[in-house]
Amino acid sequence: MSPRSPRLPRRSKETPEHLPGPVEGSIIRPATQEDIATIVALRALLFEATGAPPEVVSDTAWQQDAARWLQLRLASGDAHVVVAEAHGTVVSCVMGQVVDLMPSPHRSGPGGRVSNVATFPRHRRLGFTGAIIEAVLTWFREETDVEVVSVGATEDGRSIYERFGFEEAAFPEMRLRIDRTPAEEEGE
Numbered sequence: 001m002s003p004r005s006p007r008l009p010r011r012s013k014e015t016p017e018h019l020p021g022p023v024e025g026s027i028i029r030p031a032t033q034e035d036i037a038t039i040v041a042l043r044a045l046l047f048e049a050t051g052a053p054p055e056v057v058s059d060t061a062w063q064q065d066a067a068r069w070l071q072l073r074l075a076s077g078d079a080h081v082v083v084a085e086a087h088g089t090v091v092s093c094v095m096g097q098v099v100d101l102m103p104s105p106h107r108s109g110p111g112g113r114v115s116n117v118a119t120f121p122r123h124r125r126l127g128f129t130g131a132i133i134e135a136v137l138t139w140f141r142e143e144t145d146v147e148v149v150s151v152g153a154t155e156d157g158r159s160i161y162e163r164f165g166f167e168e169a170a171f172p173e174m175r176l177r178i179d180r181t182p183a184e185e186e187g188e
Contacts, residue, residue, distance in 0.1 A: 017029060017030060019131075019135065021084055021085070021086065021127075021128065021131060022084075022126060022127025022128060022130070022131050023086065023126050023127065023128075025086060025087045026084060026085060026086040026087070026091075026128070027084070027085050028082060028083075028084050028085075028131050028132060028135050029082070029083060029085065030080065030081065030082060030083075031070075031074060031081035031082065031083045031090075031093065032074070033071060033074060033075070035081075035083055035090050035093075036067050036070045036071060036074070037067065038083075038090040038093075039070060039081060039083070039090070039093050039116070040063050040066050040067050040070070042090075042092070042093050042116070042118035042119070042120065043066060043116055043118065044057050044058075044063070045118045045120070045121075046116065046117075046118050049154060049156070050154065078097070078098075079095050079096070079097045080095070080096045080097075080136060080139050080143075081093060081094070081095045081096075081116070082094050082095075082096075082132045082135045082136050082139070083132070084119070084123075084128040084131055084132050086123060086128075091119060091120050091123040091128060092118065092119035092120070092123060092128040092129060092131075092132055093116060093117070093118060093132065094114060094115075094116060094117045094129075094132040094133055094135075094136045095114070095115050095116040095117075095136070096112060096113070096114055096136040096137075096139055096140055096149075097112065097113045097115070098110050098111075098112055098144050098145075098146055099111045099112065099113050106148065107147045107148045108147065109145040109146060109147050110144070110145060110146055110147075111146060111147075111148050111149070111150065112140050112144065112146035112148065112149035112150070113149070113150055113151070114133070114136060114137075114149055114150070114151040115151070115152065117129065117132070117133065117151075117157065129160055130160060130163070133160065133161075133164060134164070137149070137164060149166075150169070151166060152173070153166070
């Protein structure tokens, strides 16, 4: 087995930049710098859906950090963000990332991560989510060396991922949050 580069994508010349969307007047395309504010707004919907308090979701500090992060990743190609646009307005997004993981018995190349899947409420159940997921999975298949793609799904979103072949992982994810709050100095 030859080692594979965890670096990003082999760029396919045949991959079209814009695909027809699921409804008339819509397209599926790679995100641009001009889409960042809308992508951050869609990301806020994800936090609302998972029960984050409104004051946390509306905090501008994380939103500005997210916008800067996207600016850097879109410019460098470290993330592939796909948007659905309806009549000139972005209504849905998804992000794919190649993750440099140590090889395992189940995967010799890098891993992939799908995240930030969100659609504005009035555009749900019209096929946008499926279309953007298909586009990002096509990117993984055609332009990267990724062998396994993972996604964190809400209960409401599980069925769409299952339609694309995602399965329950043997080892559920666990998390530890590390407190990075600066300690107060004595005498203050």
